[in-house]
Amino acid sequence: xxxxxxxxxxxxxxxxxxxxxxxxxxxxxxxxxxxxxxxxxxxxxxxxxxxxxxxxxxxxxxxxxxxxxxxxxxxxxxxxxxxxxxxxxxxxxxxxxxxxxxxxxxxxxxxxxxxxxxxxxxxxxxxxxxxxxxxxxxxxxxxxxxxxxxxxxxxxxxxxxxxxxxxxxxxxxxxxxxxxxxxxxxxxxxxxxxxxxxxxxxxxxxxxxxxxxxxxxxxxxx
Amino acid sequence: xxxxxxxxxxxxxxxxxxxxxxxxxxxxxxxxxxxxxxxxxxxxxxxxxxxxxxxxxxxxxxxxxxxxxxxxxxxxxxxxxxxxxxxxxxxxxxxxxxxxxxxxxxxxxxxxxxxxxxxxxxxxxxxxxxxxxxxxxxxxxxxxxxxxxxxxxxxxxxxxxxxxxxxxxxxxxxxxxxxxxxxxxxxxxxxxxxxxxxxxxxxxxxxxxxxxxxxxxxxxxx
DNA sequence: GTGCAGCCGAACCGTACGGTACGGTACACA
DNA sequence: TGTGTACCGTACCGTACGGTTCGGCTGCAC
Numbered sequence: 001x002x003x004x005x006x007x008x009x010x011x012x013x014x015x016x017x018x019x020x021x022x023x024x025x026x027x028x029x030x031x032x033x034x035x036x037x038x039x040x041x042x043x044x045x046x047x048x049x050x051x052x053x054x055x056x057x058x059x060x061x062x063x064x065x066x067x068x069x070x071x072x073x074x075x076x077x078x079x080x081x082x083x084x085x086x087x088x089x090x091x092x093x094x095x096x097x098x099x100x101x102x103x104x105x106x107x108x109x110x111x112x113x114x115x116x117x118x119x120x121x122x123x124x125x126x127x128x129x130x131x132x133x134x135x136x137x138x139x140x141x142x143x144x145x146x147x148x149x150x151x152x153x154x155x156x157x158x159x160x161x162x163x164x165x166x167x168x169x170x171x172x173x174x175x176x177x178x179x180x181x182x183x184x185x186x187x188x189x190x191x192x193x194x195x196x197x198x199x200x201x202x203x204x205x206x207x208x209x210x211x212x213x214x215x216x217x218x219x220x221x222x
Numbered sequence: 223x224x225x226x227x228x229x230x231x232x233x234x235x236x237x238x239x240x241x242x243x244x245x246x247x248x249x250x251x252x253x254x255x256x257x258x259x260x261x262x263x264x265x266x267x268x269x270x271x272x273x274x275x276x277x278x279x280x281x282x283x284x285x286x287x288x289x290x291x292x293x294x295x296x297x298x299x300x301x302x303x304x305x306x307x308x309x310x311x312x313x314x315x316x317x318x319x320x321x322x323x324x325x326x327x328x329x330x331x332x333x334x335x336x337x338x339x340x341x342x343x344x345x346x347x348x349x350x351x352x353x354x355x356x357x358x359x360x361x362x363x364x365x366x367x368x369x370x371x372x373x374x375x376x377x378x379x380x381x382x383x384x385x386x387x388x389x390x391x392x393x394x395x396x397x398x399x400x401x402x403x404x405x406x407x408x409x410x411x412x413x414x415x416x417x418x419x420x421x422x423x424x425x426x427x428x429x430x431x432x433x434x435x436x437x438x439x440x441x442x443x444x
Numbered sequence: 445g446t447g448c449a450g451c452c453g454a455a456c457c458g459t460a461c462g463g464t465a466c467g468g469t470a471c472a473c474a
Numbered sequence: 475t476g477t478g479t480a481c482c483g484t485a486c487c488g489t490a491c492g493g494t495t496c497g498g499c500t501g502c503a504c
Contacts, residue, residue, distance in 0.1 A: 013451095029340030034491060045452045046493075056492065108340065114400045115337030118251030118330065122402025129401050133394070164422065167389035172355070174397055178336045179351050180344025200386065204422050235481095256461060267482045268463075278462065 010066065014052050017042040018066040021059065026108040030115055035059075060116065064124055067109060068131035073139040078146040086152045087198060093140055094169045094194035100136070101174050102183035102190075110178060137162055154207040161205060168197040232288065236274050239264040240288040243281065248330040252337055257281075282338065286346055289331060290353035295361040300368040308374045309420060315362055316391045316416035322358070323396050324405035324412075332400060359384055376429040383427060390419040 010018065020042035024033045035056065039046045053059040081089065100106055109132075113124040141158045144165070148155060155161040177183050186193075232240065242264035246255045257278065261268045275281040303311065322328055331354075335346040363380045366387070370377060377383040399405050408415075 030337065031341070035493080036491075039453085043452080045454090047453090047495085048451060050493065051450090110397075110401075111336050111340055114333050115252065117400065117402040118333055119253070125401030125403070129398065129403065133397075163393040163395075164390065167391075167393035168386065169389075170394070171385040171389035172392070175332075175355075176351060178339065178400075179332075179347030180339040181347070181351065200426050204425060257463080258461075261483085265482080267484090269465085269483095270481065272463065273480090 009069075010052070010062065013044075014062075015066060017044055017049070017052075018063055021063050022067060022105065022108075025063065025112055026104050029108070030060075030112050033059075060112065060124060061127065064109060064113065064127050065131070067105065068127065071132060071135050073135050076139055076143040076146065078142070078149070081146065081150060081152070083152050086147045086150070087202065089143055090147075090165075090198045090201065091194045093143060094165075094197055095190055097136065097166075097169055098173075098190045098194065101170065102177060102187060106132075107177055107183075114178070137166075140165060151207050153202070153205040155205050164204065165197075165201050168200050169194065231291075232274075232284065235266075236284075237288060239266055239271070239274075240285055243285050244289060244327065244330075247285065247334055248326050251330070252282075252334050255282075282334065282346060283349065286331060286335065286349050287353070289327065290349065293354060293357050295357050298361055298365040298368065300364070300371070303368065303372060303374070305374050308369045308372070309424065311365055312369075312387075312420045312423065313416050315365060316387075316419055317412055319358065319388075319391055320395075320412045320416065323392065324399060324409060328354075329399055329405075336400070359388075362387060373429050375424070375427040377427050386426065387419075387423050390422050391416065 017038070021033060021038050024037060024041060035046050035049055038044075038059075039049060049059065053062050076089070109128060113128045116122070116124045137159075140162050144153065144155075144158050144161050147153045148158070153161070173183075173186060239260070243255060243260050246259060246263060257268050257271055260266075260281075261271060271281065275284050298311070331350060335350045338344070338346045359381075362384050366375065366377075366380050366383050369375045370380070375383070395405075395408060
């Protein structure tokens, strides 16, 4: 069981320690994060670690929460956009998404949460899902909603549309990266692929009366 | 370092033990797979485990190799297809892909390989990538190539086309499942979503002279 | 000053796990 | 019948790690 996911904030010293912890995880994976190693790296005592975070699971949760807390999604203002501006905003979103997912911090945290799953609870995964991807999805849905309101795209289910958008942007790359393939090779092509993906997305969801648009609403999708 | 990824086959007894090992991993994650627990579950001695698989890493590699070895992709015959038959074959592929990825064995193995990544090597991830996803991708590319040869779709880069197909089918679901979200809710919608995804794919890649088709060939994609 | 709280660093404890060694059994083969 | 091989089950060893305790230092309240 994971101790309370800490809705309360941590103080400066504690955040500093969490930053050290995150660095350990990024560099050496979960097994590099021993309490002794963290105490040494952060110049603090194990006693303090246990006082602040409860136990090791609490520490893991705090690391994820700490990092998730600094996810700051740029607010997508809903002001009037031309079709090109809308497209440009989507391309920017796509580039941002790929950049985040390819980042070693994101990858390390995802690996950490995934390896903690399976054991009943999956609290870390939920945390990452809600506070990480959730925020990003929210931003994208706002943007899509604005595009829909202004007639740039036609769709009734923003969540469905977002999932399609995500799929076109990310494809199988996140999985490959998680399994150890280096994102470096792909990183050069982020901008180019972002444009391609958005073109594809707009082809599917463009509002110019393409007859297939009604089909893009499957039934029981989670 | 992981001992030789065993190109040689294992005998029946060893395969039996590997099946037990896989069951342990599926049920309890990596940390449930202790040598003692496996010896007990498989009614074998720890001594035999070390004789057969070298060390724990070798055992993990053997588990992955063992499971990957039974990936049998139905051969996609390239005989003449109508457009509808081609579409149906794609839908079947999509359903198969979702069913495999949502399976607890696949999820457990992916979690195992992902949690082993980060530490230099990532041999398990490579194994899974090559012998798991690779086979599936190969099957899909064969099918796409046949469709292309018979004029059902237009694209010059099968790998790019396959990645788009994968993205449209899987979207963000694999990641969510890996993080602990239950596939059960989505499972009912597999068939419906498979059809939707294939419709979208065909919209993008249909050969009927849609002018956007040339754009589907980004530059530096990995 | 005295007392107290928070913290560091190090020593300590218990245990779980990877890996090894050994005794005992079944079976093949001569 | 003797010898060897492969195996099981168990006991064993060493260590690494989670978690606790303690002594000592600093700073603050009074």
